[in-house]
Each structure stands twice: as C-alpha cells, then as structure tokens.
Amino acid sequence: xxxxxxxxxNERYKKSKCWTCSYKNHCPHDxxxxxxxxxxxxxxxxxxxxxxxKMCDYYVCKYSHRYMSELYYAFYNLSDLRNVQxxxxxxxxxxxxxxxxxxxxxxxxGIYNYESLxxxxxxxxxxxxxxxxxxxxQIASQDYKIEIIPEDACDYVDxxxxxxxxxxxxxxxxxxxxxxxHSDESKILHLLSVLGTYISQSCDVNTxxxxxxxxxxxMYNGGREFFDILRQNxxxxxxxxxxxxxxxxxxxxxxxxxxxxxNILVSSIPKDxxxxxxxxxxxxxxxxIKKVINSDN
Numbered sequence: 001x002x003x004x005x006x007x008x009x010n011e012r013y014k015k016s017k018c019w020t021c022s023y024k025n026h027c028p029h030d031x032x033x034x035x036x037x038x039x040x041x042x043x044x045x046x047x048x049x050x051x052x053x054k055m056c057d058y059y060v061c062k063y064s065h066r067y068m069s070e071l072y073y074a075f076y077n078l079s080d081l082r083n084v085q086x087x088x089x090x091x092x093x094x095x096x097x098x099x100x101x102x103x104x105x106x107x108x109x110g111i112y113n114y115e116s117l118x119x120x121x122x123x124x125x126x127x128x129x130x131x132x133x134x135x136x137x138q139i140a141s142q143d144y145k146i147e148i149i150p151e152d153a154c155d156y157v158d159x160x161x162x163x164x165x166x167x168x169x170x171x172x173x174x175x176x177x178x179x180x181x182h183s184d185e186s187k188i189l190h191l192l193s194v195l196g197t198y199i200s201q202s203c204d205v206n207t208x209x210x211x212x213x214x215x216x217x218x219m220y221n222g223g224r225e226f227f228d229i230l231r232q233n234x235x236x237x238x239x240x241x242x243x244x245x246x247x248x249x250x251x252x253x254x255x256x257x258x259x260x261x262x263n264i265l266v267s268s269i270p271k272d273x274x275x276x277x278x279x280x281x282x283x284x285x286x287x288x289i290k291k292v293i294n295s296d297n
Contacts, residue, residue: 001100001101001104001105001139001140002064002065002068002101002105002267003267003270004135004139005060005064005096005101005132005135005136005139006060006061006064006065006270006273007270008132008135008139009056009057009058009060009061009132009135010057010061010272010273010276012057012131013031013054013057013058013061016053016054016057017054021052021054022051022052023046023048023052026044026045026046026048031052031054031055031057031058031059032058032062032276032277034048034052034055035055035058035059035062038050038055038181039181039221040221041181041221049125050095050125050128051125051128052128053128053130053131056096056128056129056132057131057132058276059095059096060096060132061273061276061278062276062277062278062279063098063278063279064096064098064101064278065265065267065269065278065279066265066278066279066281066282066283067098067173067174067212068098068101068102068105068266068267069102069264069265069266069267069282070212070245070282070283070284070286071098071099071101071102071171071173071210071212072102072105072106072266073245073260073266073282073286074102074210074212074243074286074288075099075102075103075106075112075169075210076106076111077241077288078169078208078210078288078290080206080208080290081112081168081169081208082111082112082113083113084114084168085113085114085115085116086114086115086116086118087103087112087114087116087117087118087168087169088117088118088119088120088165088166088167088168088169089103089117089118089119089120089167089168089169089170089171090120090122090160090167090169090170090171091119091120091121091122091170091171091173092122092153092170092171092172092175092195093122093123093124093153093172093173093174093175093178093179094121094122094123094148094171094173095123095129095173095174096129096132096136097119097121097132097133097136097146098173099119099171099173100117100119100136100140100144100146103117104140104141105266105267115143116143116144116145117141117143117144117145117146118145118147118165119144119145119146119147120147120149120165120167121133121146121147121148121149122149122151122153122156123148123149123150124150124151124152124153126148126150129148133146133148153191153195154187154190154191154194157191157194157195157198158194160198160202161197161198161201161202166202166203166204166207167203167207168206168207168208169207169208169209169210170195170199170203170207170208170209170210171210171212172209172210172211172212172213172230173212173213174212174213174214174284175213175223176188176211176213176222176223176224176226176227177213177214177216177221177222177223178223179191179223179226180218180221180222180223180226181221188226189229192226192229192230192233193233195230195233196230196232196233196234196235197233197235199234199236199291200233200234200235200236201236203291204291205291205292205293206290206291206292207290207291208288208289208290208291209230209287209288209289209290210286210287210288211226211227211230211286211287211288211289212284212285212286213227213284213285213286214283214284214285215244215245215247215253215254215256215283215284215285216254217254224254224256224285227242227285227287228287230289231287231289234289234291236291237291237292237293237294238289238290238291238292239289239290239292240287240288240289240290241257241258241287241288242256242257242258242285242286242287243256243257243258243259243260243285243286243288244256244257244258244259244260244284244285244286245259245260245263245281245282245283245284246259246260246263246281246283247263247281247283248263248280248281248283249279249281249283250283253283254285256285256286260282263281263282263283264281264282265280265281265282
C-alpha cells in the first residue's frame with residue numbers, strides 16, 4: 001500500500017508547478033527547502049506551514065517510509081489489539097495517514113487479524129491533503145472505513161465524549177513537535193487537558209495511546225515533554241513505556257528509556273523515490289500508554 005501511495009504522489013509532484021505557490025514571493029521553487037522552513041521556523045524568510053499541495057506530495061515521498069515504519073514498530077507492541085475484529089483508530093492531526101499504512105502491513109503479515117478498520121483522522125487543514133486522502137481511500141481495502149474530519153482536535157474531542165464510538169487506539173504522529181513550532185502553548189495544553197479527560201472518563205480499558213515524534217525536547221523545537229503532560233492528565237489507571245530508535249543521521253541522540261533493537265525501515269524505498277532523499281531508517285521517540293483496570297497488575 002505504501003509504495004502505491006508514494007508513486008501517486010511522485011507522479012503528481014513531477015507534473016505540478018510552483019506558479020501559484022501559497023508562499024508567494026518567498027517560494028524557493030524547491031519543496032525540500034519549504035519543508036525545511038516548516039520544520040525550522042527560525043531559518044524561514046517568512047512563516048511557513050503545511051498549506052501547499054505540491055509540498056505535501058513531496059512530504060509523502062520523503063517521509064512516508066520512515067514514519068510508517070516507526071508506527072509499525074509501535075503497533076507491533078500493542079498485543080491486545082492483534083485479534084480485535086473491528087479495529088477503531090483515532091488519529092489526531094492525521095496528515096497523510098501513515099498509521100493506516102503501518103496497520104495495513106501488519107495485517108498483510110498476519111500479525112494483526114482485524115476484519116475491518118474504522119479510521120477517523122482529525123485534520124484541521126484537510127484541503128492540502130485532499131488528493132492524498134483520496135489516493136488512500138482508492139488504494140485501501142474495501143473493508144476500511146476512512147473518515148477525515150476537518151476540525152480542530154479540541155472541538156472534535158469535545159463532541160466525541162458524547163459519541164458511542166470509542167477508539168481502540170489514539171495516535172499522535174509528529175503532532176506535538178509541529179504544534180510546538182506553530183501553535184500557542186496554551187492551545188497545546190488545552191488539547192492535552194481535554195484529551196486526558198476524554199481518555200480517563202470515556203475510553204475503555206485496554207485503549208492504547210501512541211505518541212510518536214522527533215526525539216527532541218521543546219528547547220530544540222521538539223515536543224517530547226508533551227508526552228508526559230498527556231500521561232499526567234490521565235487520571236484513570238494506566239501503564240506506559242518509553243522507547244526510541246538509534247538515529248543514524250546524528251552523532252548522538254537522547255536515550256529516551258529503552259532503545260529498539262533495530263531502526264530498519266519495514267518497507268524498501270523504490271529507486272525512483274531516492275531523488276527526494278528519503279530517510280533510510282527510523283529515529284523517533286515514542287510513548288505508548290495503555291488504560292488498565294489497576295496499574296499495579
């Protein structure tokens with residue numbers, strides 16, 4: 001599934017132009033540079049966000065194999081979900097939905113055995129990802145129900161408390177670092193407070209929360225501390241673990257508790273995608289939280 005998605009973005013990217021770029025006079029006519037501006041705001045000539053469809057196709061080609069692989073390793077460890085028949089996933093700030101790609105591969109390999117997947121992706125800017133979301137729906141199995149919800153996550157979680165639909169897993173995929181760079185701190189803390197209440201009061205036992213993000217603290221434009229704030233906002237009994245990957249692209253990295261045995265991508269990158277200089281290994285930090293009956297057991 002991942003290589004089908006990446007090839008669609010690759011084909012679209014090669015045909016598109018920067019003539020109507022949302023960055024206007026600041027456009028460097030290089031989506032790699034624009035993504036650098038998004039990830040490193042202090043280097044940008046003007047504020048840059050994910051508001052360009054061409055840049056999103058470039059993003060899919062450059063990051064999807066890494067991000068999907070990191071979530072594959074995280075989901076592999078959620079043993080209670082392996083035999084859930086009707087798997088329900090809530091993805092906060094879903095972007096290109098790399099969590100679907102990871103779950104799809106786990107099912108193809110026989111590690112997960114769900115018969116159907118109900119996926120709700122909350123995305124405040126769905127327009128820029130629209131073609132990619134359409135690609136995913138076209139490629140996905142017929143037993144996948146994929147819904148993209150064009151809302152602010154706080155507003156949606158407020159509604160979800162009154163909904164009978166309950167996820168088996170809630171995913172935060174590179175959300176906190178992006179919010180650290182581009183959102184007000186009070187908004188982030190409000191989101192974490194609302195989510196903590198929702199998980200404590202409304203989610204079932206054995207619900208998992210997966211946080212996957214760059215292995216950097218807020219001091220360096222990461223968002224690792226937000227993992228702990230979310231965990232501390234959950235008042236019901238939980239268990240949690242922290243892991244990280246060895247980062248091949250840096251001389252050193254923060255040892256966020258346990259290190260995975262390897263950081264190998266779980267899907268090979270096609271040769272024609274190498275022009276995007278995609279990352280060839282995993283490098284994130286993760287926190288996995290599980291709601292339990294009694295944290296002592």
